[in-house]
Structure formats: structure tokens, C-alpha cells
Amino acid sequence: MLKGILTLLVFQFVGECLAKLFMLKVPGAIIGMVLLLFFLILRKQSFHALDTSVFWLLRYLPLFILPSGVGIITQFDTIAHEALAIVCALVIGTFISLGVSAKIMDSLIAKKEQNHEH
Known part of the structure; x- marks a missing residue:
């Protein structure tokens, strides 16, 4: 180890x-x-x-995440002031990553099916 x-x-x-x-x-x-x-x-x-x-x-990953959670609490005023931008970035980023992941998965499945045919 x-x-x-x-x-x-x-x-x-x-x-x-x-x-x-x-x-x-x-x-x-x-x-x-x-x-x-x-x-x-x-x-x-x-x-x-x-x-x-x-x-x-x-x-023990949750124990490593605790300090960043505390750091977020200390920046509450900044987060509250920029809440709309943060929410928009999270929603748009989520949809973009879902779309890209789905496209990659679709192309990998098509490639795998094409390899099985040959």
C-alpha cells in the first residue's frame, strides 16, 4: 500500500x-x-x-470533501450574490455533458455493433 x-x-x-x-x-x-x-x-x-x-x-472520500464544504459556507455572501449565474452554469453544463456523453456512447455502440457484424 x-x-x-x-x-x-x-x-x-x-x-x-x-x-x-x-x-x-x-x-x-x-x-x-x-x-x-x-x-x-x-x-x-x-x-x-x-x-x-x-x-x-x-x-474515506467523504472526509476529504468536508473542508471544501466548509469553504463554501464561508463564501455564502458571494454565492448568494452570484446564485443565478451559478445555477445557469450548472444547468447548462449538465445538459452539455449529458449530450456529449450520449453522443459518445451512441458512436461507441454503433462501432461495437459494426465490429460484431464483420
Whole structure:
């Protein structure tokens, strides 16, 4: 499990370094996750220590979300002032992501059916 947590921390560290080095507006943790995704795609499989660590972290995910919930409460005045824009962005973003997901799923199903015919 230590090897898995160390792997996650290394990818987060590399992501943070890249974000600072190139002055990117994307958080380093996100860059690290994308790098980890590419690493796992190239490797074509995960490894047991990483799977165990991720499972353990997901078990306690609600505890990791609590600080951001508290942060939202401290910004209540800003959220109340921008409530209409936030709701519009959430609704429009949801419909866009649903549409894109449905289109991708439709094309994947069509491709799978086409492969089964041949």
C-alpha cells in the first residue's frame, strides 16, 4: 500500500512542479491525475499496491470533501450574490455533458455493433 500512496504522491508532485514551472492555471493535482492516467494507459494495467491505496482513499472520500464544504459556507455572501449565474452554469453544463456523453456512447455502440457484424 505504501508503494501505491507513494506513486500517487509522486504524480501529484510532478503535476505541481509542471503547473508552477509553466505557470499553468490548471491545478497541479489535476495535471498529476492526467499524467497518472497516461502512465496507466501506457502500462495497460494497474498494480496491486495502487489498487489497494485507491480503494482505501475512496472509502474515506467523504472526509476529504468536508473542508471544501466548509469553504463554501464561508463564501455564502458571494454565492448568494452570484446564485443565478451559478445555477445557469450548472444547468447548462449538465445538459452539455449529458449530450456529449450520449453522443459518445451512441458512436461507441454503433462501432461495437459494426465490429460484431464483420
